[in-house]
Amino acid sequence: MSPKGRQRTGAITLREIAEEVGVSTAAVSKVLHGRGGNVRVSDATAVAIRDAAQRLRYTPNALARSLRMNRTFTVGLVFENFGEIAAGPLYYVHMLDGVASELFRNHYRLTILSEIDHGRAVETVCDGRLDGLIWCKMPEQAEVQQAVMSGKIPCVALNVPPPKESLGIVYVSCDNEGGSRLVADHLVGLGHRRIAFVLEKGEESTPDARARLAGFRTHLAAHGIDLLEEDVITFSNTAAEFRSWSAARTGHTALYAWNERMAAEILHRSHECGVRVPQELSVVGFDSTQFCETTIPRLTAVRQPIKPMAQEAARILLDLIEGCAPSTYSSRFPCVLDVRDSTAVASAAGIR
Amino acid sequence: MSPKGRQRTGAITLREIAEEVGVSTAAVSKVLHGRGGNVRVSDATAVAIRDAAQRLRYTPNALARSLRMNRTFTVGLVFENFGEIAAGPLYYVHMLDGVASELFRNHYRLTILSEIDHGRAVETVCDGRLDGLIWCKMPEQAEVQQAVMSGKIPCVALNVPPPKESLGIVYVSCDNEGGSRLVADHLVGLGHRRIAFVLEKGEESTPDARARLAGFRTHLAAHGIDLLEEDVITFSNTAAEFRSWSAARTGHTALYAWNERMAAEILHRSHECGVRVPQELSVVGFDSTQFCETTIPRLTAVRQPIKPMAQEAARILLDLIEGCAPSTYSSRFPCVLDVRDSTAVASAAGIR
DNA sequence: TACTCTGTCGGAAACCTTTCGGACGGTCAA
């Protein structure tokens, strides 16, 4: 593996323009890019320079500039595993959209880093290629964490709690607990008293899942309802396990799934098992996306404003890069509940 | 808008290592990065250099290297409008995944360009920041097209036909016509004779839509069926228009939607209007994704191998960048039909 | 002894921009 460098591009450089016009490169730089401290140039000279640049089709070399300025105007978005974007909930896509739109608006560029580059992500900013990072998955290697928390690297955590010790990291997140409160209020308001919280095997201990569950428990309690151990269900093979669960007549009249995909699958399995939603069973999910509009029935779900969140994260990162102190170190967005067709007044005794 | 450059990073450089060990920077470069033509260094010296590098925590400066080598090991993926990724079909997500995975595997990096950078995309490779481009939307400005077709810029078109005049551009695509043949065979095999092709307003003239329609027409003809003008429907407001269409009793027993989202919406509207799928109406879509698994009923759809296609595109681009002649200038992938639950034997006379 | 290799490395240019300190000529006021 020894990639060859390319030959000279033959592109026109600052110097060639300087020679053409008969001035110094400093003057040209000043006129064309507005850079350079106290260098000043008369209008006439400026015109001549601009003219020559146009005539010779000058193209600035961004690398040389970056090398000199130690800035690339590019930030990295780091994922755990890029495949998850494709397989996972639409959540990540909206995140990508939000980050990208805000960066582009500010003439920054975006590069994508994935788990195989994970250890390399900080290296990439250290080696000058990136001005900052947005984490949507915190790194686990101690070494990487340390580099991140050293504070030398501008970065913000988007919906992933940074390690507790790190007080310096900006954290943009959504109010998972508040989202669960909305669900609790909605379902209890419809008369539901026996409600199940559904998790996916392997995701029980993610910060999101825990926060949503905790919030749900708390706010049910506020309504005088205890979320018992048997009310928290973890499915690993939903197809089979939902069937036996629904056959068990547990008496639940509503079901709150920790994420959107899980909820969609529950709807599907309900249909399969002949459980009518919402007549016999109300279903709520977390993460309200276009996806929820096409399920049958349309899914009632908590919507976290992921795009605005992503935009805010990008905005703060840019501030950090420009050297401004961030306006806040922890920005938490409220959720709203999109009520659609999968929830209704509680049936007498749940699934018949 | 005058972003300030940062101060010196204080990072260790090649030169400092050279001084520490008492050799030239050329030797250090050779040992640490394997670069540099005929420079050779003894094992002992190499060990000393590596040792010093480790001790001083040397971090190579990628920008300096890129400036010198005229290579950045980064390629750009250019979208028409990044928002479409979020709003649109999952198609783009899988594309992103494919491109990214292949690039990462080869230690390249990926940056995302969107329509606002569109004219700037080629500029970005000209100014040295990118080694090549993958277009998933062809630029329309003549000026940009010209730059692209000049052949100086390594690039490949992914599922978007490059302008005819450009014989130099590599084109990776899926066999839309073949996909439509699968649909024709499947539906005719189930006894359908009156089939509608459904388009979305504003998308009728996209290359994809035209190819799918043309292929469908051709292959229906092979079965002795003419696709009449009235069989090609364009919905702009699907909710209202589907209702009146289904009320019109056109006698169609099957419906082929030009893309996945359209098909999903048709399913939804059918449910709303009381049209039973697949008993009264069979529905087929184009682009088989996880989405199709959760509709009710699960959607029969043509699957284009978008991820492998994207990987192939990336692979070819890397060849181009490394200076190899591409193995092919036009790579076309076959589609398959994922038969699910939205198609069945034709009913007597279509919608009752 | 004179010579050619071969292995090991140094020196310096090149890549292209930005920035710093100062030069130079002129105006203006005391």
Place this chain on the structure above:
DNA sequence: TTGACCGTCCGAAAGGTTTCCGACAGAGTA
């Protein structure tokens, strides 16, 4: 007349690599 000051610009260093050309010492050969 002299000093301060301003507008305009230059020269050179700096940023960190990679690569070309050639040097130098020792080994082998005729």
